[in-house]
Amino acid sequence: MATNEAIQAGLSARGDGSALVLTFSGSWILESDRPLARDFLQTKHDASSFEALHFEVDQLATWDTALLIFVRDACAWAEAAGIKYRFGDLPEGVRNMIRLSQAVPEMKHREQPEPPDFFTQVGEDAIRSYHGMDGYFSFIGQLTIDLFAFLRGKAQLRWKDFLFLLQSTGPKALLIVSLLSFLTGLIIAFIGVIQLQKFAADIYVADLVGLAVTRELGAVMAGVIMAGRTGAAFAAQIGSMQVNEEVDALTSFGISPMQFLVAPRVLALVLMMPLLCACADFVAILGGMVVAVAISDVSFVQYFNQVEQAVGLNDLLAGIFKSGVFGLIIAVAGCYRGLNCGRDATAVGQAATSAVVTSITWIVIADAIFAVSFHILGI
């Protein structure tokens, strides 16, 4: 019991003439069982019947923040009721700390506005999306101007950065793009061979793999991989520069972030994606060959002859052209999200996420548009 008593906080209140006297005793520490000032004063005492609030201590053993928040609340209660308070024989530390906490008046913040109703919210979202589109268009417009400046050699940028970007979007991505394309080729050939064997048409697996990969999959695979790998990196990198006010610093020197950060990234990715795509095509066809040779009667030479017949130059170029456009989509989405990133760490995460989602969505949409228009144009 003795230990229990030791961390008991004591509080008594009595009226002394026109003053309310609060007497503290025992241990006023956070671990102890003690009343909250608001409950104690509001429920038991009517401020209007007193003119002053006094504090006293009687055998106060120990105290910490617990006593401080009680006294502060009691003072606030007294002030709100318009009555005076006196610290009396409270320990000096308590008095000083309370005074420090009152030194700067509390900032009164405006009442939080009511959350808008459903229709207002939908309306506001619509307006915001509309302005979002606006932002994209002016971004793309500005980018076009800056790309021309870049091509005329008038852009402010560091060539070292550009070469570094070329390296990180090209050679450094080669391994992962090749690996995944090889596996894609393998998978298509595998499904194809099993189906085609039913008609003894094994050899056409070469057509299947060749066309699927060059027209569609090489570009799309490379696009999706680069969106996850490089698009997210662009958004996160520019986003954290935004957080650290590095972008503001560029602007303050009159260096356009568009020219310095965005244009080289866009150009690097647009240059490198076709190369990655060509490589992906080749490796995927190789992957198909491995399966064809392994599980059907098609020989190495037959396979390549068949691919050569099936795939025309226009198929190859169509895929490679598309990949360049995908590169543009990825770089623009990444840089746009990065530049419009908020000012904290969470915002950087959101920027990276939405860069990937936006670019993959637009890659698929663009691919659909290409499919239709190539058909109409007869390519």
Added chain:
Amino acid sequence: MSGTKDMIKVEGLTMRYGDYTVMKSLDFNVRRGEVKVIMGGSGCGKSTLLKHLIGLERAAAGRITYGDDVFDPDGPSGEAIRRRFGVLFQGGALWSSMSVAENVALPLEEYTDLKPAEIREIVEFKLALVGLGGFGHRYPSELSGGMRKRAGLARAIALDPEILFFDEPSAGLDPLSSRRLDDLILELRDALGATVVVVTHELASIFAIADRALFLDVDTKTALCDANPHDLIDDPAVDVKVRQFLKRGETVSNVND
């Protein structure tokens, strides 16, 4: 509580980043209930020393003792010692996804059984102590640099820790706020019995709060002195660099030839 007078004892501490030596064989102690100022030119290794003291960096050599326990950041005792710390980082280091009030409340929620209403009151009180009463609902990205600093300070003192480490608490503050902060530091020591280690460049602060000041010198990579700044400033036995530092570079009497 142990009987030793020293709260922190540093013996032969050598700090290194890669093969760049920041300081070598530092020896000093921090007494219980003392305000210890660490001063020195920019880049001399003050923040680095603080990071070693709180176990974020590993010492290249030497050891750090808290009370009677050798501080081994990776060992089982390290966690218990860390619980006694409150740290203010040079950049504030607020968690940006949480509001200021949530930042201060988090340690209270993690390490105490207090009711939410009480936690709210403690948070309000700590914020009022650093002059940020009413700013609890703001997010760190909506604060000025000095306000972030003070919010970080409120978070550091949330749990009434025994040992406080402040990295330039008054940088970016106006003279009045800075003065109040000095009062707060002294009060934390006097009222709550905290031991405080402060990195600061501000001369007014140094003279106002320091019981003893440790001067780190970038040229010799050692501590030049460790004493009350009032005694250092006019003592001809003290290295000229220290006296010049304390007098903002004004020529000091009997400069060495």
